[in-house]
Amino acid sequence: MSLDCEACGKQHIPARYPVLRVLPDGQYEELGVCAECKPQFQPVETLFVRESAPPYTQDQRPPFWENGASLRWHEDQGFATSPVAPRDYPLIEDFEVLLEGVISKHRLGKAMPYYMAWLFSPSRGYLTYILGADELEDLCRPDFTLPPADFAHPYHDIDQNWHVLLAEDDEYVYILAGGRDGKPLFDMYHTWFKVEKNRYYQQWEQAVHQAHSLAAGLTEEA
Numbered sequence: 001m002s003l004d005c006e007a008c009g010k011q012h013i014p015a016r017y018p019v020l021r022v023l024p025d026g027q028y029e030e031l032g033v034c035a036e037c038k039p040q041f042q043p044v045e046t047l048f049v050r051e052s053a054p055p056y057t058q059d060q061r062p063p064f065w066e067n068g069a070s071l072r073w074h075e076d077q078g079f080a081t082s083p084v085a086p087r088d089y090p091l092i093e094d095f096e097v098l099l100e101g102v103i104s105k106h107r108l109g110k111a112m113p114y115y116m117a118w119l120f121s122p123s124r125g126y127l128t129y130i131l132g133a134d135e136l137e138d139l140c141r142p143d144f145t146l147p148p149a150d151f152a153h154p155y156h157d158i159d160q161n162w163h164v165l166l167a168e169d170d171e172y173v174y175i176l177a178g179g180r181d182g183k184p185l186f187d188m189y190h191t192w193f194k195v196e197k198n199r200y201y202q203q204w205e206q207a208v209h210q211a212h213s214l215a216a217g218l219t220e221e222a
């Protein structure tokens with residue numbers, strides 16, 4: 001695909017940068033321009049939004065939490081063989097399922113942010129996410145269910161450079177995540193924790209409810 005600069009008209013540019021042009025009526029127009037034209041325009045700013053908090057920038061986002069060590073383990077033998085005993089998994093008391101939206105600043109209030117569901121701890125930061133339960137439309141599906149967290153046969157799912165594992169006993173849901181370093185080693189984990197079962201399912205229930213409200217807002221605005 002050949003790229004053209006929408007400001008100077010130069011053709012076959014190697015990269016096109018999203019920028020904003022201020023129109024006479026004060027509205028913004030989004031353009032894709034070449035590197036030479038880029039300094040003449042305002043950059044497109046990305047904001048993050050969540051319920052009951054003012055929008056924030058990438059720099060103001062919480063950190064991604066990791067345990068500070070790596071854990072290597074093939075989960076095929078079942079969760080009982082985890083190199084860290086289940087009782088030693090850190091308990092995330094303030095566990096939340098956080099719906100966080102991302103949107104360009106000039107579209108705020110005019111369009112629907114793109115929402116993702118994060119497993120989150122207000123005191124620690126982002127923990128991980130579960131593929132198939134990470135987008136607003138996933139949570140809004142009438143047949144939405146969480147992946148089974150079976151103790152004998154843990155649930156393991158792989159995305160690009162990322163993987164997650166779930167297991168549960170009578171009291172807790174155990175979650176392990178890995179792959180954030182860009183090396184797709186699917187037996188290496190950097191984040192592991194447990195969440196009290198009632199809290200885990202109650203937080204998901206709340207997130208599904210919130211997702212439906214957000215999606216309903218989208219329909220009204222459209």
Ligand SMILES: [Zn+2]
Pocket residue numbers: 005006007008009010033034035036037
């Ligand atoms: Zn140009």
